[in-house]
Structure formats: C-alpha cells, structure tokens
Amino acid sequence: MKKITLVAMFSLAAAFSVSTQASERIGDFTLIDNTGKSHQLSKYAYNKALVIISQATGCTTNQENIARYKQLRTNWDHRGVSFVMLNSDASDDRAGIRAEEAVWQYDFPILDDETQLVAESLGVSYAGQVIVVDPVRMNVIYRGPLPAQPANAPLGQVLTAIVADGADSREMETVTVAEEAAVESCALPFPARDANMADVPDYETVIAPILIERCVGCHVEGGIGPFAMNSHMMIQGWSPMIREVIMTARMPPMQIDPTVREWVNSGNISVEERQKLIHWITAGSPRD
Ligand code: HEC
Incomplete structure (x- = not known):
C-alpha cells in the first residue's frame, strides 16, 4: 500500500491521508429510495460510474454541501456518471429521510440502507463521505470527502480515469482519502x-x-x-x-x-x- 500525506491542500488546515490499494470488488445490492423507487447497482451499468454520497439526517456536512453536490452532478452527469445519496444511519427511518429532503431539497434519490449492510460493503464510515463505484465491474475506486476543488483533487482524477474510453476499474486502484475527523453530526455508528x-x-x-x-x-x-x-x-x-x-x-x-x-x-x-x-x-x- 502506497501512502502519501497531503497537508492543508484542500481546505482549512485539515490533513488528509491518501492511500491506494488494488481496487476492491463489492457485491450487487438493491435498495429503495425516499420516493419508494428501487435501485440496483448493476442496473447502473449503462453508465461508467455511480457516485454515492453518504447522507444522514441532521448531518451538517451534507447540508452545507448541497450546492456543491449539485455542481458535481452538473459537471459529470453528461459524461456517464450517475449520482445517488445513501442513508445508512441506523437512527433514521424513511419518514425522517423524507422530512429532511422536504427541508433541504437535496434532489438526489436517497437510498434507504436500513440494515447498514451496503455502507459496510462500501466501507462507508461517516455521512458526507463520497464513494465512487464502477457499476459494470463492481469495484470501489474512490472513498473520501468531497474536496474543495474536485477537478484537481483525487475525486476528479478518479472520475476522469473511469469515464475515459476503454477504462477498466479492474486495472485501477481504490483511492481512499481519510479525513482526520468527521463532523460530530455526521458520525455513523454501526x-x-x-x-x-x-x-x-x-x-x-x-x-x-x-x-x-x-x-x-x-x-x-x-x-x-x-x-x-x-x-x-x-x-x-x-x-x-x-x-x-x-x-x-x-x-x-x-x-x-x-x-x-x-x-x-x-x-x-x-x-x-x-x-x-x-x-x-x-x-x-x-x-x-
Ligand atoms: C416462496 C419460496 C421461496 C422462499 C421462501 C425462498 N426461496 Fe430462494 N428460491 C426460490 C426459487 C423458486 C428459486 C429459483 C428461482 C430464482 O432463483 O429466483 C430460489 C433461488 C434461490 C437461490 C439461488 C439463486 C441463484 O441465482 O442461483 C438462493 C441462494 C436462495 N434462493 C436463497 C434463499 C434464501 C436465503 C431464502 C430465505 C431468506 C429463500 N431463498 C427463500 C424460492 C424461495
């Protein structure tokens, strides 16, 4: 495993540790979203990547980043990238997720991971984390925060790589950007x-x-x-x-x-x- 530490590059004085390893394969899953619609990972295979934004009711990281999530989608959805949110908070239920959506208008499908088993398989550890999956090969290729400048940061690099012609996530690595501390309101106990x-x-x-x-x-x-x-x-x-x-x-x-x-x-x-x-x-x- 290669380990590089990038200090104070992305925001405030936070230190991020970036590590890479052979891309992690995950299994298929199906979840129902806040509107009652069913989503199966393998059915996103018409696209090149699925960006999964971990969400929890009351998580300030989510609430503060709504405009930036939408901007990310605007930048990538015409290039073969789909977007969903994933609620894996054991203390949230479908009614609570709908109420949060009514107030904050995320405007992404919010998948209800009531068992937390999808979060566990994706390696999600806090709300606000962004995961990128190749829905064709079923590999996780990015796990980390939404960087301040996604275009140049590891997230943008990973998306650029996976949408390229002939890209194959089996030949890519999983890039994990670990934050020093997640915000209290976004902690996800399991x-x-x-x-x-x-x-x-x-x-x-x-x-x-x-x-x-x-x-x-x-x-x-x-x-x-x-x-x-x-x-x-x-x-x-x-x-x-x-x-x-x-x-x-x-x-x-x-x-x-x-x-x-x-x-x-x-x-x-x-x-x-x-x-x-x-x-x-x-x-x-x-x-x-
Ligand atoms: C109402 C009857 C019924 C019940 C209850 C049921 N199964 Fe099945 N199961 C089937 C049938 C019929 C098939 C074959 C058709 C299919 O794969 O959908 C099957 C197929 C399977 C397969 C093979 C799938 C594959 O693609 O080869 C597995 C594994 C399985 N079931 C597990 C379970 C588990 C675990 C439970 C309980 C949580 C369960 N089943 C409950 C009827 C049932």
Whole structure:
C-alpha cells in the first residue's frame, strides 16, 4: 500500500491521508429510495460510474454541501456518471429521510440502507463521505470527502480515469482519502456490525431458526427452491449466493416495501435477521 500525506491542500488546515490499494470488488445490492423507487447497482451499468454520497439526517456536512453536490452532478452527469445519496444511519427511518429532503431539497434519490449492510460493503464510515463505484465491474475506486476543488483533487482524477474510453476499474486502484475527523453530526455508528462481529450469531440457535422461518418452506427436499437447506455444509457452500440474494432483495421472493403497506405472510425478512445472516456469512458461516 502506497501512502502519501497531503497537508492543508484542500481546505482549512485539515490533513488528509491518501492511500491506494488494488481496487476492491463489492457485491450487487438493491435498495429503495425516499420516493419508494428501487435501485440496483448493476442496473447502473449503462453508465461508467455511480457516485454515492453518504447522507444522514441532521448531518451538517451534507447540508452545507448541497450546492456543491449539485455542481458535481452538473459537471459529470453528461459524461456517464450517475449520482445517488445513501442513508445508512441506523437512527433514521424513511419518514425522517423524507422530512429532511422536504427541508433541504437535496434532489438526489436517497437510498434507504436500513440494515447498514451496503455502507459496510462500501466501507462507508461517516455521512458526507463520497464513494465512487464502477457499476459494470463492481469495484470501489474512490472513498473520501468531497474536496474543495474536485477537478484537481483525487475525486476528479478518479472520475476522469473511469469515464475515459476503454477504462477498466479492474486495472485501477481504490483511492481512499481519510479525513482526520468527521463532523460530530455526521458520525455513523454501526451497532449491529460491532455486536455481531464481537459475538458471531450462533448457527444452531440464531441462523438456522431464521432460515427455517424465512427460507426452508421452499428450500427443502422436493420444494420449489433449487436446493435444500438441509445441512450446515449446504448452507455454508451456498453462502456467497445467499449473501447476493439477500443484498439484492431477491429472496425471500415477493418482498413488499413495509413502509407502503404491511402484509401478513409477505416475504419480508427483518432488518435484524438480514444483519445476522450477512454478518454470520462474513465471519465465514461458522458452525459454532
Ligand atoms: C416462496 C419460496 C421461496 C422462499 C421462501 C425462498 N426461496 Fe430462494 N428460491 C426460490 C426459487 C423458486 C428459486 C429459483 C428461482 C430464482 O432463483 O429466483 C430460489 C433461488 C434461490 C437461490 C439461488 C439463486 C441463484 O441465482 O442461483 C438462493 C441462494 C436462495 N434462493 C436463497 C434463499 C434464501 C436465503 C431464502 C430465505 C431468506 C429463500 N431463498 C427463500 C424460492 C424461495
């Protein structure tokens, strides 16, 4: 890993540390935005880059930068770059996100990452952070603040590189610009991840009951699901696919946005259940 420290170049007297490493691949995901519209990362593949602005209700960094976010979009959206905001604050809900939008008029789709699992996969650690993803190759290529002069700073360099003809993010690096301190109102705690990583959900008493409740009705010998979840080995082997279908909301089938209407027997799997399942898979789908 190369490490360069750029001091006081971008704003005030803040010191930024820029590091690069082989580009990080992420999985596909689907989230619903503040208007109820669904967004899937892979469906942005008609464009060359997706800029994801981490947002939280009450985050002053977001509120102060609205004009600059819009300027960034004006500069890049005709060059193959899409823009969304991502709300991964565990203490925000859809109503709160809509209320914030009504006051501040961000005018970007605000994706509701209620499980925080997308933020975790993108490496988001505070609101106001900007992430650039190649939606074709699914690589993160920039993670850092919105620089004062985006054109010359690492963010602008990364966008210039990815929109170039023939650009391939597999040959690029992930540029991470670490700030010394995030603003207090933009801090993003990850309580579920911290708890589940410190004490990995138990297969027998936590994970198996979730699968039995949500999946095994179909994923059983002779069931309509293509494989039976009938042993730890089977579930461990299918774990990468299980992660993908949970992150893209494909399974359980027939999910209905619970903020629109609550249905009995709808396929919804709770926030906590999804977190437990994904964190267990991240820990290697252990038996005990
Ligand atoms: C209502 C029945 C039903 C339920 C409930 C269900 N599945 Fe499925 N599952 C299917 C069917 C049918 C398929 C094959 C068609 C498809 O891939 O959409 C499938 C496919 C899959 C696949 C393979 C996808 C692929 O592309 O190969 C995975 C992994 C999976 N399900 C995981 C789960 C998990 C995890 C749950 C519980 C959270 C679950 N399923 C709940 C019916 C179900």
